[in-house]
Amino acid sequence: MKFSIISTLLTATLAVASPIELKYGNESLNRPLVHFTPNHGWMNDPNGLWYDEKEELWHYYFQYNPNDTVWGLPLYWGHATSKNLTTWDQEKIAIEPLSDDSGAYSGSMVVDYNNTSGFFDNTTDPRQRAVAIWTYNTPDSESQYISYSTDGGYTFTNYDSNPVLTINSTQFRDPKVMWHDETQKWIMVVAKSQQFKIAIYSSPDLKNWTHESDFTQEGYLGFQYECPGLSRFTVPQTNETGFTNSSSTDKWALFISINPGSPQGGSSTQYFLGEFNGTHFTTDHSNTNVIDLGKDYYALQNFFNSPDGSVYGIAWASNWAYCNFVPTDPWRSSASLVRKFTLEEFQANPETSILNIKSTPVIDYDSLNFGETSSYHNETLDTENPINYDLAKNFDGLIEFNLTYRVNNSAFGKADFADLSLYLIGEANSNEYIQLGFEGNAASFFIDRGHSEVPFVQNPLFTDKISVNNQPSQYINSQVSEYKVHGIADRNILELYFNDGSQVSTNTYFFTGGNFIGQVQLEVGIDDVFQIEEFEVRQMTLKI
Ligand SMILES: OC[C@H]1O[C@@](CO)(OC[C@@]2(O[C@H]3O[C@H](CO)[C@@H](O)[C@H](O)[C@H]3O)O[C@H](CO)[C@@H](O)[C@@H]2O)[C@@H](O)[C@@H]1O
Numbered sequence: 257m258k259f260s261i262i263s264t265l266l267t268a269t270l271a272v273a274s275p276i277e278l279k280y281g282n283e284s285l286n287r288p289l290v291h292f293t294p295n296h297g298w299m300n301d302p303n304g305l306w307y308d309e310k311e312e313l314w315h316y317y318f319q320y321n322p323n324d325t326v327w328g329l330p331l332y333w334g335h336a337t338s339k340n341l342t343t344w345d346q347e348k349i350a351i352e353p354l355s356d357d358s359g360a361y362s363g364s365m366v367v368d369y370n371n372t373s374g375f376f377d378n379t380t381d382p383r384q385r386a387v388a389i390w391t392y393n394t395p396d397s398e399s400q401y402i403s404y405s406t407d408g409g410y411t412f413t414n415y416d417s418n419p420v421l422t423i424n425s426t427q428f429r430d431p432k433v434m435w436h437d438e439t440q441k442w443i444m445v446v447a448k449s450q451q452f453k454i455a456i457y458s459s460p461d462l463k464n465w466t467h468e469s470d471f472t473q474e475g476y477l478g479f480q481y482e483c484p485g486l487s488r489f490t491v492p493q494t495n496e497t498g499f500t501n502s503s504s505t506d507k508w509a510l511f512i513s514i515n516p517g518s519p520q521g522g523s524s525t526q527y528f529l530g531e532f533n534g535t536h537f538t539t540d541h542s543n544t545n546v547i548d549l550g551k552d553y554y555a556l557q558n559f560f561n562s563p564d565g566s567v568y569g570i571a572w573a574s575n576w577a578y579c580n581f582v583p584t585d586p587w588r589s590s591a592s593l594v595r596k597f598t599l600e601e602f603q604a605n606p607e608t609s610i611l612n613i614k615s616t617p618v619i620d621y622d623s624l625n626f627g628e629t630s631s632y633h634n635e636t637l638d639t640e641n642p643i644n645y646d647l648a649k650n651f652d653g654l655i656e657f658n659l660t661y662r663v664n665n666s667a668f669g670k671a672d673f674a675d676l677s678l679y680l681i682g683e684a685n686s687n688e689y690i691q692l693g694f695e696g697n698a699a700s701f702f703i704d705r706g707h708s709e710v711p712f713v714q715n716p717l718f719t720d721k722i723s724v725n726n727q728p729s730q731y732i733n734s735q736v737s738e739y740k741v742h743g744i745a746d747r748n749i750l751e752l753y754f755n756d757g758s759q760v761s762t763n764t765y766f767f768t769g770g771n772f773i774g775q776v777q778l779e780v781g782i783d784d785v786f787q788i789e790e791f792e793v794r795q796m797t798l799k800i
Pocket of ligand 1: 327361
């Protein structure tokens, strides 16, 4: 065994009391630490993401049913705040529906710095003039409402002339609003869900909206479009390999969630890259892109603003195909980690480079304590010598790993199952594990979350095996390619970032007796194929 323990910190104190146990009691052995979960009740889409520049505080609202652990009416906007985008405090409910048979459905938040709406006076700091734009759902209609806050996003007053936008439809929802500098107008993208249209509206004041265009029947349709979003990105500069881009330095991404009927099964989030001129969005190419190739990443929404001008977003880390059966209690569903999105030139294959949205997880390591780190470098693995690493007992169940490996494509035959497999083995029951691996002939990464005794895992729609077609991070020579994967396993959510986030796969998993990982094992199915450049695993926990 060739790993080395680099550091051993905190192990004595961790066994005594973890912050999660103190906060929630024993109910939450599988409650994630750095993925937000409501303290009780049901949660789905992220809503109203914005950054309060005055308080330096991030606000995150979410579809919330506090009365049950399944989706149901009345539906509210729950609320959480964070200083570091890693740990969140749940706040009081922010927006309520008007009756028990209705819902405050998904929507977004803007900061109305210049008081275009007229809702504010000098008593509200311009940086805190928060206006929510959301869908009011009743049995008869879906229409767009606005509500404003004069206390920094904690309580909201409904505009007395709501709705601000209605088209006599029951399938018209999820407005995402941004400010467009060039036209000095607010722009809304909103789903005419079952017409497969993303409608674009403009407004000078958030109250009066003009229909500008529809983006329709593009990409995967599924059953319906939901939760659109429009974000502006900076195009990376042309590099020495001759990658060319448009003369514009900006590029726009239109995000559209589809549910049900996504190609991954259930619900997922796609995006298109193109141009936006203030009234119309046009795609550069007819290809659609999927922002996360896993099963648990839906209804992505990006923050209205951020301190560095970058695009940050959160998704709902579940899937409508099985969300109501997920074995957590007294809450259901988690948010994804916050991700920073940037545009990159992505080598789709040896001949073609394309623009791609790269995802980087945002984790504030200052809010975490670190346990043991195991590290392993420059070894060719063989079948007789796997890496076995026992994690510290009763740790908090948050681990991170980095794995960089080279594949010698000349060292296996067509009929060989040439795999490098990383097993994350349950602490309470070592028969339970997640298998993560790469197979040489398929040149694909795979995730197998089916080795569990939790009955829910047998739900066929949970899809225990998922694969990601994986590009090398570099071609070392004509036979040898290098790949990278960064993983964060947080109690019951595994986020995998391939090649520094060029591709991502987010998937939940469930073990009996809580979701602590007790052992990590890295092994190969065939000799002399895999060279481990780096393999590092570390355990982490929240600072109290
Ligand atoms: O909370 C409403 C918001 O959620 C969104 C997207 O996640 O709409 C989801 C939607 O349907 C789901 O919930 C249903 C109720 O459990 C379920 O039966 C269905 O299979 C799910 O897809 O919720 C509403 C109400 O049922 C339905 O119109 C949506 O498809 C978002 O669009 C909403 O704002």
